[in-house]
Amino acid sequence: MVSAAATTAPATGKRVPKPRADALRNRERIVAAAREMVVEFGAEVPIDEIARRAGVGNATVYRHFADRADLLRHVVLSVMDSVTEHAERALAVADADPDASFGALRTFVHAAADERIGALCPMLTAGFDKDHPDLLAARDRLEAGTEGLMERARAAGQLRTDIAVGDLMVALSQLTRPLPGIACLDIDRFVHRHLQLFLDGLMAPARSELPGAPATLEDLRQA
Amino acid sequence: MVSAAATTAPATGKRVPKPRADALRNRERIVAAAREMVVEFGAEVPIDEIARRAGVGNATVYRHFADRADLLRHVVLSVMDSVTEHAERALAVADADPDASFGALRTFVHAAADERIGALCPMLTAGFDKDHPDLLAARDRLEAGTEGLMERARAAGQLRTDIAVGDLMVALSQLTRPLPGIACLDIDRFVHRHLQLFLDGLMAPARSELPGAPATLEDLRQA
Amino acid sequence: MVSAAATTAPATGKRVPKPRADALRNRERIVAAAREMVVEFGAEVPIDEIARRAGVGNATVYRHFADRADLLRHVVLSVMDSVTEHAERALAVADADPDASFGALRTFVHAAADERIGALCPMLTAGFDKDHPDLLAARDRLEAGTEGLMERARAAGQLRTDIAVGDLMVALSQLTRPLPGIACLDIDRFVHRHLQLFLDGLMAPARSELPGAPATLEDLRQA
Amino acid sequence: MVSAAATTAPATGKRVPKPRADALRNRERIVAAAREMVVEFGAEVPIDEIARRAGVGNATVYRHFADRADLLRHVVLSVMDSVTEHAERALAVADADPDASFGALRTFVHAAADERIGALCPMLTAGFDKDHPDLLAARDRLEAGTEGLMERARAAGQLRTDIAVGDLMVALSQLTRPLPGIACLDIDRFVHRHLQLFLDGLMAPARSELPGAPATLEDLRQA
């Protein structure tokens, strides 16, 4: 971003007053602070606390985000974007080496955990518009990537065939969901173990029959 | 109050507790209502709502419980008791038929899910004294039962040996954790699938190496 | 009210614990305080100030009224009720002595001023639901009374025929509208003079032709 | 400002103000925007909204006006100036044709309504210094004009003699006072009717005896 500004300004000879570099930085700081605070203290963390952590006044949050729901939605988008990037990167690996398909899926799952994907859960229930276009778009991208990973693994005969993308996403989110108030580092020790166990359960051949029907994208949409 | 006690107690020397039947019923109703509301709406549900659901006045809650933390602790104990009973029942099955050990573990896990064991998570973080003697005692009993189940399964060669009771308890809680505001029935469709997948990952032989060390009872105590 | 309770209680022999006489008194105090404060300081007066004037905590206001709009609506209803009573009383006078019809109208107008009917204006614009059933009902009653008064005066040939009830109500409200921050006693000196002048303009025969069309009940409904 | 005037004025005797043309235009735009917004939304309209309507940044408002009260005072002065011009124009008419005195008064009153003189009321109460010299001067001019009109009409035997300028100014302001949030055009339909009725009540001969004493200039000063 900074470099982009630098590349355009010199051309004109008249420096663009760098309209609001600090404002942009503040905006990002606020999202980052909110993301941390939500992971650490839950989705009900007061805006004033987020503002303090970001090093700005509370009203500054409201300059950048219409209201609490708007801020939380941007945090969600931020997390989803990070996770989606991991999915797409893993997809490239699986495409390059089909035998590595399940391994790519593993890598993705653990990376998503490190991005705190589980923090999305409490935010999605905090009562904001789950049908916001930006959210739907982000979900589509994320699910497409995940679905792709699963298909590759399925095609390679490495993934049991009775599960769908919704199963993975929900379980992944739940297993990585923060326990606010409990020092997260403590719980982190477990998370990757549990994901690993869960992934072991996903491997082909299936070891048991699953109750219910696979969760599709549509199921997630409604949930 | 004091006078009434004075008139009956000193004479006999042996006080008859004779708790008013309706008072006891109220107390139980409150805990049951709180348990439902927490599952449905999260641990931040207002006390007034709980009281309304229980059909009592809000002040009555405070007659029975010192404060919000006290009430929530009793809800936690209620859930833990229910779950512990399932564990002990399953233990008897495993003892009777060692080949059914892993099956007993499965049964226990699904039963714990139906008791909403995941609802404990948000309550434990609500900031109440996690070292309360009653809680520690209940945890000991529950963990003893669970540990017993795992040992039976391990001894029967049905459970991979690199996991400990803490691994199971935390993952089980997380996978069954409610998503307040989302119709729980919808999510319930998934829960048993995910538990089943997770259990498949627990079966011997192990399919992958787990990161970190097994979670012991002590770990849980601290977390 | 107190007498009503007294009349029912003795019959049973067991006194009804007078459920919440103080609560009712508080509710009335809050409405009265709000009415005063709105007249004195405008419709934007903080709820906390109203509570202080009423001698209660701020949250007590919210126990009795859902929100600010609800409180203001009850203030409006209170004023409208008072004014309506004056209208109906004046109507009886006009019915008893048709020659006194215009005089009854005069009396009503001045009485409405003393009830601070003008204080309704800012409240009606404060952004609450103008279509609330209670409001519509109160308006119907008030307009019926006023319309009746005007009809009597018209029939007696004492009122010019080119004006309708909406004309009177709006002008009456505007002329008696408080000037928040200005000591009302000062302005009160004028109000009755201006109403008197306005009423003189209403007398038959008409002294000038009026622009526009008479304002009907329907006009007011929409405005 | 003073220093700038001092450097240029003494030498020539004829001061060239050379105010930055765009600055002056901004200043006027701001006042005009504020005037519109106050009429439409009330005196509590946020400064940011006024700035947006004026097409300037919010801080620009503070470059031109010390604070909110200062801006509102200038809006008041703007309205008073417009109205005063109407008064003085009507005065010329009355002087030219004494029989047209009351007609000139009528014309003035309706013109003042179109200038939204009633919008002054809420601004005068917003808690700013009512004794500011500029305000007093403007009031003097306006009252002088209005008083002149009334005297002409009185002299021509067309105006009842028991009313003073304060009566007219206050009633005129009240009857034309905006009802923020209510589409002003709707209410405008009534305003001229009510002024006409009020003017009819002002005509000689008096139809009733007025309560209280005529409101003089001094009364207004204090109110």
Place this chain on the structure above:
DNA sequence: TATGAATGAGTTTTCATTCAT
């Protein structure tokens, strides 16, 4: 000079907890 950005003080509303009946 003009402006977008920042902010602290203030307002509405909620809720755990205490009081009075």
Place this chain on the structure above:
DNA sequence: AATGAATGAAAACTCATTCAT
């Protein structure tokens, strides 16, 4: 013992005013 009522503290959000570019 049980309850409706009362309340202060806290949280979301707004706005006049100041700052920095």
